[in-house]
Amino acid sequence: MWKPDRYRDRDYGLGYHDSFEPDDHPDEVFVPVAGEPYIQTVLGPIAVEEVGVALVGEHLYANPAHSQSEQANYSLTEREAALVDLETFFTVGGRTIVDTTSAENGRSAEKLVWLAQHAPVNVIASTGVDVDRTSGESSTFLRLKQELKSGLDGTTARSGLLTCAMQGDADADSLMASIRFAAECQRQTGLSVMLRERSVTDGFELPEAAIEMGIAGKQLIVGGDSWSQCEVRTEEIVQLGSYILFDGLGDDGRGSDRETAALVARLVEHGHRHQILLSHGFNRRSLLTGYEGRPGYGYIIEQFAIMLLEAGVTAPEVRAMLVDNCASALSIQPHGSEVDA
16 A cells, blocks of 8 residues: 655756646545536546646556467556556656556456555546457447446446557558547547557558547547657647657667657647657556566656656646646546437
């Protein structure tokens, strides 16, 4: 469980009245006001101001199918280990974490609820589809509709984010059908959509297609783990008005984080600081402290933030990426009705 004596406060050069912490608020149940944005956690809605430092693309509980030799490392199924990871995140200033594990990869809403009840951070779950892993579009879409209407995995926990992950060599028809369905769900629920491409060198038109199908740029998060390899594409993404997610941070196998920090600094210089999101996307035990791996969920706050400062990004700009942008990107904008059964 969380040990207060392990808490480490940090000063990144913010102004006297500025902080990475959420504003103080009374300990009372939050009730969304009709028409006003809010954040949906697995334990219920919270105010946008309560998000604090957030990671928007992680895996707290997952059990994807891999070869026998790799399975153990990718099996994130020990809730006590995940709790240690969340406590570590809290001790460095983290306050909210989004689990983007899909049902196809072994998501467990029950475990996420348990973690949220025991950890000192907000936990947000997602629902969506890994396009080339579906057993059939109709059955997958029916499941998603049911989850949005009634809750995740047979629980009452609600999704706080829609995801659409591009895996392998999914065909164009499946990709477009999935994006079209995500757009329909987004219109009816107000949830933001995270569109994840496995490689920024493929599928260049997917975010453009999402916007053409009606997903607002301010509610579209485009994620990828190799943006530094294609800087031109990063500019194209932010010009759409969407958020761009730099994940894979802290994973040596996904490129140089110093190069990524330099790219982020250039995007900030070009006026896009309000569109940048940061996350690790850790999906292996060897990267998580709860499983005795490294570097763990403290990496972005304790190490990558320093790289950003060294690259010329200011402390308020770092705060925007870790706090303000996350709160805006995860805000549910109520403007529709329940998803039809």
